[in-house]
Amino acid sequence: MDSSFSSFSSSSTSVDFSAPASDHLPSFRNCGSSLMDCNGGNGRDALGDSLTGGDYHYVLEDVPHLTDYLPDLPANLNPLQDHPAYSAVKQYFVNVDDAVAQNVVVHNNSPRGTHFRRAGPRQKVFFESDEVHACIVTCGGLCPGLNTVIREIVCGLYHMYGVHKVVGIEGGYRGFYARNTIPLTPKSVNNIHKRGGTILGTSRGGHNTTKIVDSIQHRGINQVYILGGDGTQKGAAAIFEEIRRRGLKVAVAGIPKTIDNDIPVIDKSFGFDTAVEEAQRAISAAHVESESNENGIGLVKLMGRNSGFIAMYATLASRDVDCCLIPESPFYLEGEGGLFEYIEHCIKEHGHMVIVIAEGAGQELMSESIHKLDQQDASGNKLHQDVGLWISQQIKDYFKEKRKMVINLKYIDPTYMIRAVPSIASDNIFCTLLAQSAIHGAMAGYTGFTVGPVNGRHAYIPFHRIIERQNKVVITDRMWARLLSSTNQPSFLHPKHVSDEQNDKNLSVQLVSSFRKENHVEENNVKKLK
Numbered sequence: 001m002d003s004s005f006s007s008f009s010s011s012s013t014s015v016d017f018s019a020p021a022s023d024h025l026p027s028f029r030n031c032g033s034s035l036m037d038c039n040g041g042n043g044r045d046a047l048g049d050s051l052t053g054g055d056y057h058y059v060l061e062d063v064p065h066l067t068d069y070l071p072d073l074p075a076n077l078n079p080l081q082d083h084p085a086y087s088a089v090k091q092y093f094v095n096v097d098d099a100v101a102q103n104v105v106v107h108n109n110s111p112r113g114t115h116f117r118r119a120g121p122r123q124k125v126f127f128e129s130d131e132v133h134a135c136i137v138t139c140g141g142l143c144p145g146l147n148t149v150i151r152e153i154v155c156g157l158y159h160m161y162g163v164h165k166v167v168g169i170e171g172g173y174r175g176f177y178a179r180n181t182i183p184l185t186p187k188s189v190n191n192i193h194k195r196g197g198t199i200l201g202t203s204r205g206g207h208n209t210t211k212i213v214d215s216i217q218h219r220g221i222n223q224v225y226i227l228g229g230d231g232t233q234k235g236a237a238a239i240f241e242e243i244r245r246r247g248l249k250v251a252v253a254g255i256p257k258t259i260d261n262d263i264p265v266i267d268k269s270f271g272f273d274t275a276v277e278e279a280q281r282a283i284s285a286a287h288v289e290s291e292s293n294e295n296g297i298g299l300v301k302l303m304g305r306n307s308g309f310i311a312m313y314a315t316l317a318s319r320d321v322d323c324c325l326i327p328e329s330p331f332y333l334e335g336e337g338g339l340f341e342y343i344e345h346c347i348k349e350h351g352h353m354v355i356v357i358a359e360g361a362g363q364e365l366m367s368e369s370i371h372k373l374d375q376q377d378a379s380g381n382k383l384h385q386d387v388g389l390w391i392s393q394q395i396k397d398y399f400k401e402k403r404k405m406v407i408n409l410k411y412i413d414p415t416y417m418i419r420a421v422p423s424i425a426s427d428n429i430f431c432t433l434l435a436q437s438a439i440h441g442a443m444a445g446y447t448g449f450t451v452g453p454v455n456g457r458h459a460y461i462p463f464h465r466i467i468e469r470q471n472k473v474v475i476t477d478r479m480w481a482r483l484l485s486s487t488n489q490p491s492f493l494h495p496k497h498v499s500d501e502q503n504d505k506n507l508s509v510q511l512v513s514s515f516r517k518e519n520h521v522e523e524n525n526v527k528k529l530k
């Protein structure tokens with residue numbers, strides 16, 4: 001095998017079709033969490049030669065199908081073929097072997113690499129319309145667009161597939177076993193997309209796989225639509241495994257929700273654009289305040305627990321921001337090239353400045369200067385200390401005590417306002433497509449998948465690819481370089497400290513401490529912070 005192939009096979013269960021067609025087993029591919037014969041006797045269309053025996057280095061990271069463990073499941077023709085709106089569409093159904101490439105930037109000798117099954121309606125469905133009993137649950141933090149996805153799942157099931165039994169699970173995962181369900185109809189959800197939040201309620205914690213699957217089984221639910229972030233998708237994967245173990249005809253579909261944009265593989269999560277848009281209002285306010293006061297500093301804290309995408313994109317969009325601090329890019333306060341020096345430069349040069357800080361930035365600095373509290377939320381996510389308040393105080397103290405300068409710092413914390421708003425128009429369309437892709441996948445018998453755009457095309461992605469890591473800003477990528485060039489802020493890093501391992505979770509700390517050691521910043525800095 002060509003050694004270059006290894007970089008394309010990020011999952012340990014990936015199957016390599018790189019060998020010549022005659023050499024490999026054409027019916028094998030990666031079906032979610034286990035390797036299966038997905039081609040024989042399972043009622044599914046066989047994969048065409050183009051998928052399995054075509055060009056070299058083609059990997060399909062496929063999702064499970066109900067017929068993988070229920071081989072005698074009968075298929076029916078998709079009712080959409082008689083639907084007045086869709087039947088006129090040329091090629092409305094996706095081809096059975098359509099796949100979406102994970103890598104679209106290639107060289108003339110590149111392997112074809114990893115692909116995901118393309119989302120969309122299939123000619124064959126594995127559920128009769130009147131047999132479907134679907135449920136929808138929303139888990140984790142809020143995100144603009146949740147209600148739109150709920151609405152579009154309900155309306156899509158009703159209007160595209162004639163499904164009339166859809167219920168909502170109240171209050172996140174624990175609602176499966178602790179609450180009654182809410183009947184959902186196109187009428188009851190008609191206006192919900194105009195509201196922020198989730199009409200179903202949400203929660204952290206409370207994931208009990210056995211109790212949840214008992215409830216699904218007991219209620220006769222056979223399609224489960226799960227809206228949530230990385231934690232939720234882990235929970236969805238556990239639910240799917242238990243359903244498969246029990247041999248139930250229940251499709252489990254995940255719809256990725258995260259305002260932090262921390263879910264990997266997909267291009268972007270819904271609500272993210274709304275959040276960036278809403279953040280502009282806070283940044284503009286910070287700019288106005290800072291411009292109007294002598295030595296004004298406007299400081300805005302935005303969400304981003306481990307990933308700084310909202311801060312980065314809001315900064316790039318605004319152009320009013322002079323410094324953006326994110327969890328992925330360590331920084332330091334004092335000394336040459338530090339934040340304080342840069343603030344002083346901006347104030348002297350322009351008379352004011354705007355700083356955007358993501359909530360997860362600078363946590364390692366804070367823990368050096370204040371008592372560290374190792375707290376978690378009910379889902380096990382690390383609870384951060386308020387970096388906005390902390391850094392405001394650090395800046396004020398430094399300029400008052402060390403520089404004898406009067407500064408006017410205005411701290412704006414719009415975090416919950418940003419995620420509680422209704423989604424903007426482009427997110428509404430995105431939510432609609434996600435909901436419809438999820439419905440088509442479940443009706444076609446796929447299960448154990450998350451739906452999302454990969455290079456602009458919706459795909460079914462196995463859970464393990466979604467939950468194996470978090471999506472982070474790569475500070476050696478062009479986007480971060482664009483940000484640095486737009487704000488003119490220091491990178492806070494010596495180039496030699498930036499390695500390929502930069503997304504290692506310990507790297508922030510390593511980078512900061514190695515920088516300090518080499519530049520003798522530690523003594524001066526940490527003591528002063530204390």
Ligand SMILES: Nc1ncnc2c1ncn2[C@@H]1O[C@H](COP(=O)(O)OP(=O)(O)O)[C@@H](O)[C@H]1O
Pocket residue numbers: 139140141172173174203204205206207228229230231232233234235236238257258378379381
């Ligand atoms: N590893 C896990 N296994 C099973 N369930 C999980 C796991 N991590 C989180 N969950 C559940 O998923 C739900 C949402 O997780 P959380 O991390 O709060 O939000 P998000 O899904 O937005 O990341 C919670 O109900 C939590 O109990």
Ligand SMILES: O=P(O)(O)OC[C@H]1O[C@](O)(COP(=O)(O)O)[C@@H](O)[C@@H]1O
Pocket residue numbers: 140141142229230231257258259260303304305359377419
């Ligand atoms: O206060 P809450 O509701 O726990 O939410 C805070 C967290 O929720 C988020 O907005 C999103 O997190 P999730 O996507 O994991 O739900 C984070 O940015 C933030 O740290």
Ligand SMILES: [Mg+2]
Pocket residue numbers: 140229230231258
């Ligand atoms: Mg999360």
